[in-house]
Amino acid sequence: xxxxxxxxxxxxxxxxxxxxxxxxxxxxxxxxxxxxxxxxxxxxxxxxxxxxxxxxxxxxxxxxxxxxxxxxxxxxxxxxxxxxxxxxxxxxxxxxxxxxxxxxxxxxxxxxxxxxxxxxxxxxxxxxxxxxxxxxxxxxxxxxxxxxxxxxxxxxxxxxxxxxxxxxxxxxxxxxxxxxxxxxxxxxxxxxxxxxxxxxxxxxxxxxxxxxxxxxxxxxxxxxxxxxxxxxxxxxxxxxxxxxxxxxxxxxxxxxxxxxxxxxxxxxxxxxxxxxxxxxxxxxxxxxxxxxxxxxxxxxxxxxxxxxxxxxxxxxxxxxxxxxxxxxxxxxxxxxxxxxxxxxxxxxxxxxxxxxxxxxxxxxxxxxxxxxxxxxxxxxxxxxxxxxxxxxxxxxxxxxxxxxxxxxxxxxxxxxxxxxxxxxxxxxxxxxxxxxxxxxxxxxxxxxxxxxxxxxxxxxxxxxxxxx
Ligand code: ATP
Ligand code: MG
Numbered sequence: 001x002x003x004x005x006x007x008x009x010x011x012x013x014x015x016x017x018x019x020x021x022x023x024x025x026x027x028x029x030x031x032x033x034x035x036x037x038x039x040x041x042x043x044x045x046x047x048x049x050x051x052x053x054x055x056x057x058x059x060x061x062x063x064x065x066x067x068x069x070x071x072x073x074x075x076x077x078x079x080x081x082x083x084x085x086x087x088x089x090x091x092x093x094x095x096x097x098x099x100x101x102x103x104x105x106x107x108x109x110x111x112x113x114x115x116x117x118x119x120x121x122x123x124x125x126x127x128x129x130x131x132x133x134x135x136x137x138x139x140x141x142x143x144x145x146x147x148x149x150x151x152x153x154x155x156x157x158x159x160x161x162x163x164x165x166x167x168x169x170x171x172x173x174x175x176x177x178x179x180x181x182x183x184x185x186x187x188x189x190x191x192x193x194x195x196x197x198x199x200x201x202x203x204x205x206x207x208x209x210x211x212x213x214x215x216x217x218x219x220x221x222x223x224x225x226x227x228x229x230x231x232x233x234x235x236x237x238x239x240x241x242x243x244x245x246x247x248x249x250x251x252x253x254x255x256x257x258x259x260x261x262x263x264x265x266x267x268x269x270x271x272x273x274x275x276x277x278x279x280x281x282x283x284x285x286x287x288x289x290x291x292x293x294x295x296x297x298x299x300x301x302x303x304x305x306x307x308x309x310x311x312x313x314x315x316x317x318x319x320x321x322x323x324x325x326x327x328x329x330x331x332x333x334x335x336x337x338x339x340x341x342x343x344x345x346x347x348x349x350x351x352x353x354x355x356x357x358x359x360x361x362x363x364x365x366x367x368x369x370x371x372x373x374x375x376x377x378x379x380x381x382x383x384x385x386x387x388x389x390x391x392x393x394x395x396x397x398x399x400x401x402x403x404x405x406x407x408x409x410x411x412x413x414x415x416x417x418x419x420x421x422x423x424x425x426x427x428x429x430x431x432x433x434x435x436x437x438x439x440x441x442x443x444x445x446x447x448x449x450x451x452x453x454x455x456x457x458x459x460x461x462x463x464x465x466x467x468x
Contacts, residue, residue, distance in 0.1 A: 012040060012088070019138070023047055024084070028091065038076060041087040045080070071121035073141065073151040092149045094142025098204070105208030108236060115202045116266065117148040122194050123257045125153055131190025135197035136177045175217070176200065176210055180225040180249040183397060192251040195260070199246030206239065207232050211247065218343055218404050221396040225249060238265040341408040342421055343437040344429065350374065350395055350403060353432055357393060360428045364420065366391075377410065386413040389420070 015028035024042040031038060068074060074090040097114065100106065106114070118140070122132060132139075132153055141149045179196035181188045203211045211229035214220040223229065227249040231240050242265045245255035260266055346353055357378070361368050366378040366389075374396065380389040389412030396404040407425070409417040426436075 012038065014040065021138070029088075037091040037093070039073075039089050039091045041089060043085045043087065045083050045085055048085070069121050069124045071117045071148050071150060072125070072153050073149045089151070090143075090149065092141030092151065093144040094146060096137060097140040097142055097148060098137035101205060101208060106205045108206065108239070111202065111205035112265070112268075114148050114205060115198070118150065118198055118201060119257055119260055119266070121148070121150045121153075122198060123261065126191050126194070126257065132194050132197075133190055135194060135201065140201065175220065175224065176212060178224065179251065180227065181251045183221055183225055189251055191257070192254055195246060195254060195257055196251075198257075198260075199243055202239075203229070203243060203247070206235060218396065218406060221404065222394075222406075225396070236265075238268075242266070341406060342426075343404060343406045344433045345435050346403045346405060346432050347434045348403070348432045350397060353395055353403060353405060356429060356432050360425055363428070364424055380412065384413050384416050387411055389413065389416055391417065391420075391425075 011032055012029040013032055015030065018026040018028050018039055020026070021041075024044050024047075026039055026041045029038050029040045030036065073092060076088045076090070079086040079088070118135075122135070125132065130153065132150065134152060135150070139151045141151050143149055175183060177197045177200045179188065179193040182193055200211060212220050212223040214223060227247050229247065231243070235243075242255075242260065242263050245263075246260065248254040255263075348356075354376075357376070358368060360366075361378050364378075365381055367381060369377045369379055371377060375392070375394050378391040378393060382388070390410045392408050392410040394406045396406070407421070
């Protein structure tokens with residue numbers, strides 16, 4: 001067991017816990033020499049080593065040192081002991097931006113200013129070849145002057161490894177801000193993915209809720225991959241025009257950051273004259289809110305915010321199961337059966353799932369018609385009672401080796417479809433199914449104990465995870 005090392009306590013007086021992330025904790029601290037407030041992010045070397053991230057950590061250090069911008073949390077220094085790495089970083093006094101949104105949507109000019117700062121920070125890093133890849137509420141902080149500060153820039157290797165890692169072993173951030181191309185396949189352009197996330201952030205600031213919000217993870221994935229969202233009626237025409245281009249599911253046609261910066265909405269200055277007091281008051285639609293300059297208060301606000309549906313909480317495979325009996329989220333799946341949909345999760349790679357489907361199709365004398373990556377149809381060769389039977393299959397990648405597969409009838413007789421599904425397809429899928437929606441997961445799918453121990457987020461140590 002290692003306590004806080006001397007060098008740290010000599011130079012920094014450690015204060016309260018500001019928060020906890022996947023790889024460690026963040027503490028408030030004050031320099032004993034200059035009295036400057038800082039935040040210290042402690043990353044466990046052990047965890048990083050286990051996930052083979054040594055080189056990435058080194059790269060992050062040099063990246064964070066290279067990147068300096070008024071809207072990016074600055075890295076002051078790095079210290080290391082045998083078991084931990086300590087990042088001494090700029091302290092963001094104002095807490096998380098989304099604590100404000102949790103209290104109500106922002107006025108357009110207020111959201112406009114945050115969006116400008118966000119885009120400027122991200123664009124600055126992109127111009128230096130650094131991509132964030134993990135833009136999410138916890139990484140958007142505020143300083144005492146209500147300026148946006150993007151945190152964890154340069155920690156993209158960690159964020160990336162987290163995604164590449166098995167979803168079952170390490171907590172995985174909410175997919176809510178993740179671009180469709182990341183959900184669909186592994187290869188993606190970091191700049192375009194960051195642009196998408198900026199669009200989601202802008203939507204949330206202006207709407208007060210998430211564009212793809214759905215209590216059901218599969219539905220959320222589907223909405224993201226199709227950019228299926230609706231503008232609330234208070235969104236101005238200019239914002240709609242811009243967001244339509246940013247939330248484009250096709251990264252090739254998605255508007256680049258440089259063009260966002262040239263757009264009329266982005267360019268128009270905030271209507272207020274940036275008098276701080278004026279727009280602090282405007283920033284939340286509820287009255288009587290104080291600026292978040294009291295540390296204790298911001299902590300309790302953060303705690304409250306996690307209760308709000310506006311701020312999506314982290315979702316991982318443990319949560320999927322623990323929040324549900326056998327994958328059954330919020331009663332949605334009961335309706336699924338009525339809709340003739342069947343969903344299962346699989347811990348196999350997509351290629352194995354597709355091969356299995358091909359095998360089944362061959363056996364059942366069905367034709368496979370590919371529609372798009374991860375989307376195909378199984379079609380009968382001859383007319384049935386109500387036309388040719390057709391089953392649409394869609395594979396969503398939640399993480400490498402964790403897929404959600406949805407099957408539904410798109411044509412033909414319902415009874416015929418149900419009987420094929422029950423008597424042929426479901427038994428044939430036995431080897432690759434981890435859990436069917438609405439059912440308990442199978443015993444043989446239990447990961448080993450040490451995987452459970454790798455979890456140190458309180459949210460994932462609930463009793464429901466122990467039955468894995
Ligand atoms: P992940 O591990 O996926 O990056 P995260 O961003 O929540 O998740 P951390 O970066 O470790 O994890 O941060 C944990 C929390 O600490 C944040 O949610 C934020 O509220 C707080 N925090 C982080 N950096 C600072 C900072 N420089 N100033 C003030 N608070 C901070
Ligand atoms: Mg962070």
